[in-house]
Amino acid sequence: MKIPHENHWAADPMALAPARVHEAEGAGRSSFAIFQALRHPGPVFWVLPRHEPHRPLPRGLPPGLAERLHLVEARNEADLLWAIEEALRSPACGFVIAEPAKALNLTAGRRLQLAAEAGRTTGLLLIREGHGCNAAETRWHCEPVAGPADSTRHRWRLNKNKSGTLGIWTVHWDGASAACDLVSEAGE
Incomplete structure (x- = not known):
């Protein structure tokens, strides 16, 4: 499935609704964030605590x-x-990725939603499991999965969606482009 992001977010299961704040949890959340950043034009801001040891390195992007x-x-x-x-x-700003250390309360989550609407900017919070906020538009659980030796597969599960359905996708993403292929499960 290769669908561009602009104006197709409703038809593309991997697209994030624009001008909203979303959440991603799980071991593959940083890969999901990079995939989403590639799909949004303009400057990307990644906000994280100063003491966070894991951060994106320019050469690895x-x-x-x-x-x-x-x-x-x-x-x-x-x-x-x-x-x-x-x-x-x-x-x-084209896209905002952030890594809060603590769960957001509803007031903080709502403030971020209002800011996203005001700036027409899409945000993605990389959260720890169980730290989701009810104000988030969507919440994704992201995990790498085993595949062929030449493959980079992920399982991205949409487990909260305020304006649509839920789903689970096994995705082959090359790690370099804004496109991905949905991989059929064995026997399907």
Whole structure:
């Protein structure tokens, strides 16, 4: 399945609704974030705590993404939420990825949704399992799965969706483009 992101988010099961904040959890959440960043034009802001040891490295990113990526390191959770909100509110920003250390309460989640609507910016929070917020538009569970030696497969499960259906997709993504192939399960 190779569907461009623009104006096709309703028909593309991997597209995130624009101007909304979404969540991804699981061991494959960073891959999902990079895949989504490739699908959004413009500057990409990745907001994370200063002490976070795992961060995207420019040399390991797909072509063209490192040039658009801006890492924002926050000293504490309050600064992190402020930076996420400001990035979402900016119409110059193409996509916001953030890694809150704690679960957001409903008020904080709603503030981020309002900022995304105001800036017409899409956001993706990379959360720990069980740290989801009811204000999120969608919540994805992302895991790498075994495949052939030359394959990079993921299982992306949409387990919360405020405006559509839920689903599970096994995805072959080459790690470099904004397109993916949905992989049929064995015997189907």
